[in-house]
Amino acid sequence: MPIEKPTVAAMAELAAAAGLGIDDADIVTYQAVADGLLESWNRVEELYADLAPSVPERTWVRPAEGHNELGAWYVQTDLAEAAEGPLAGRTVVIKDNVSVAGVPMMNGSLTVDGYIPAEDATVVRRLLAAGATIAGKSTCEDLCFSGGSHTSKPGPVRNPWDRERSAGGSSSGSAALVAGREVDLALGGDQGGSVRIPAAFCGIVGHKPTFGLVPYTGAFPIEQSIDHLGPMARTVEDVATMLDVIVGVDGLDPRQPDATAPADYVQALTESASGLRLGVVTEGFQLANADPAVNEAVRAAIAQLVSAGLEAEEVSIPWHAYGPAIWDVISVEGATWQMVDGNAYGMNWKGYYDPDLIAHYGRRWREDPSRFSETVKLVMMAGRHALDNEFGRHYAMARGLESRLAAAYDTALENYDVLVMPTLPITASKLPAADAELADTLGRALEMLANTAPFDVTGHPACSVPAGLADGLPVGLMVIGRKYDDATVLRVAHALENAVGGFPLPAAERRNA
Template identity: 45%
Template sequence: MSGLYHSPAVKNPTREELAKISDDLGLKCHPEEIDAILGHFIKGTSKALQRINDMVEPALPVKYPRTPGHRPSPSDNPFNAWYWCCDIQSGKKGKLAGKTVGVKDSIAVAGVPMMNGSKILEGYTPEFDATVVTRILDEGGHIIGKTVCEDCCFSGSSFTCSTGPILNPHDETRSAGGSSAGSAALVAGNKVDLALGGDQGGSIRIPSSFCGIVGLKPTYGLVPYTGAGSIETTVDHLGPMARTVQDCALLLEVIAGLDGKRDPRQPRDLTVPEYTKLLDAGIAGKKIGLLDEGFHFCKEEDVKNVVQTAALKLAQAGATVGHVSVPEHLDGETLWFAICVLGGYDCMIKDSGVGSLRKGHYATSLHEATNRGFTTRPYDLPISMKLTAITGEYVSRMYGKKFYAKGQNLNMLLTEAYDKALEKYDVLILPTLPYKATKLPVEGSSTSDLFENAFTMLHNTAPFDISGHPALTINAGFSESLPVGMMIVGRHFDETTVLQVARAFEKLK
């Protein structure tokens, strides 16, 4: 076989192509230097890349058989929330036996089409299961479909997905929240028992709040991100969404834990308690801190009142409820912008959803498909992503990574401020969102209105993505027939206390 012709992995550049790159980079290489660089590429670089191309990389396991499934018909697609229907089971009688599960379409399921809400990935089918998918199947979970998410997961509303808007089960004229919109709508609408979401700026908690379910963004690194599409590697989270705290804890128990050396987001000494066995320990003697700055952002007075009333009820379960101020919280979303929007542009668009400067497993087929999509059809991106791309490229050209780097440095101060408050209080409580579910935009909406709809609800959710603290939203009550979310934030890797407080509130409702 070695004598047979096969297409090279890399096309060698021409002198003219290298000269143009030199000019673009301002290097001003002389013709002799270009010739030498070309020779080095042909003799060294090209051979090295060909060798890497020919080698077999380690693959994520696909342990259980399945069929590709099918695209749902409109009549079988409540709330327009399913992207793809499937029927994948392991036959095992584990912790999730009898539970149906929806998987956000930013998370790979082998043999099932994956679109990440975007035409950029249209036609891509992964050949691997994300680690969280394998863990669900290992414990007997029944995966029945991929849930619709926002285009590239970059919107807090539910109107940017290329397959159409996802509708809120409480009022189908309103947003289901984003970006894990389909997961929240299907759980809230009793179409699936459990769902996986992803959260980089609030994308588990926003739709969970709008739809009135329980959604948990775990501590950064608790749940492996292996096999999911990345927005920015320092804020990537996967987590559970469910109708009850019990089921939320159960799914977390299954998906959390160290993934070998595949995910560098995870600490090496990570251990996972059995959350479900600790849920009902009670919260007598616990100290609850109402985060004053979190209430500052409320744009609707009823949201503030519902959350305050709900939090005060925890005193009935034996907790002490007081107020705490963390002034740094007011700048949390600003720092998130520098990290997640500017950094996300590099990771999502320039690095085609892979990120860089990290060890661990890379989903190379997902990278290739994303790169191909961004190269051939970037015009198909929604206005929310075009905003991110243009902003990110401009700042990058003018200032490099200055603001990203400074944002990461300032984030250490923000994280320390939360940690200091959590030395005094066991959890912090604040409204998940500044308002209830908004009306979906209608045809003819201005671009400014679309931006408003997509990005103005992140004040309280985004800061905990960059700080990495666990943050759970639970329905605090209703106003005008719409759910209002209450967010419970805990110490790093203390999901147990967060879940216990949520469970105590659930019992009081």
């Protein structure tokens, strides 16, 4: 569709709104030149039509009434393309911020509802080529900006361990379906902990890879510098198998360096973890809302690793306590500029853009911004205030502090093979009631981020692995490694899994196993 050309009156209005001080006579000239200039927009649209993908026909269904008890399914499919491969015979659910061609994508939000992608995300193509069967799309939180599982517009996702409690967000449905044994594997996304938070709340393994190790191409962005995709499963070996499939440069994602050297992550698990050194980060246990029972469960898990031949030593990293503030500035100002003002993709970087999604979402949210979730509204207002009054000055400061934060972890990792701490300071909290006070809705969405969010800023690999139970609910231990040393992180996670003889399932799922 050709771009609408501005009239002289429209140009005068634009000039006045921007305070450009252009007189009426010159407005006529500006309009005439702009009219000719905008023909390039039409030419680009004509050229793009020759390469624009078309939406394929793929079968999908809404979950049948009574068959979505956890609220974790968005849509269900049965997509398979290869009979052989490392994931042959395995079912995978895809977080609904990731494109599966021909299948609806809502990203948990009414502002995206109705969009059907024309292309598979890179990771989806790789999963299908590896023999996986894509069983559907999992419910995720509204634009993925919540650590709780109550902001998704399809409705809350319930924890298989206690259906009155949060499954964690924003990869809420992915974790619930894996923990509930409805699928073998899941893909999640992580900008502030959104793979690791639901993994910890639901008692499964969730790995946030090193930044750039896995291409983000075809997933709905929040802030380019903190976007990650990662695997989720009930065992470390399954996570490693899935990671082997989805890693590697695709040439379309500027988050990725020109070359990476992915390891053989499954093979790495065959190497003994005995003798590896763990730095037990003191500050990770000192959060204001830390549940003593959670800290106790994590320290008991560390003791089991020591019994298995690993070495552990307390280490203080004061900068860890500053990480959440740095993340706050980057995520809030960055998401306001990219995810909201920039219609998800923003501009000024070389890589894959989805013009149809940009247009659909950009139009939808402007039609009725009230449809945003409470957390996104908070981000919009706080971010807009900061950008309008300080012009990105604090974002620039936070980017400068990022190197100090990363260096603090790197310095500790010179002495230790990995760092460990609780993934979250709490176990799964109660889902807010439908008529909950706003403070409760926001609080339940943001209360658990302090240990996870810093590693989205620095890009270190971080894996949440079940550490045991506290008051009958799962607790996660987070293992953090050197950049691109995801293999050692998974070796330590696997050592704990072996030491405890496997991770527990929710009671109902144990009965059905």
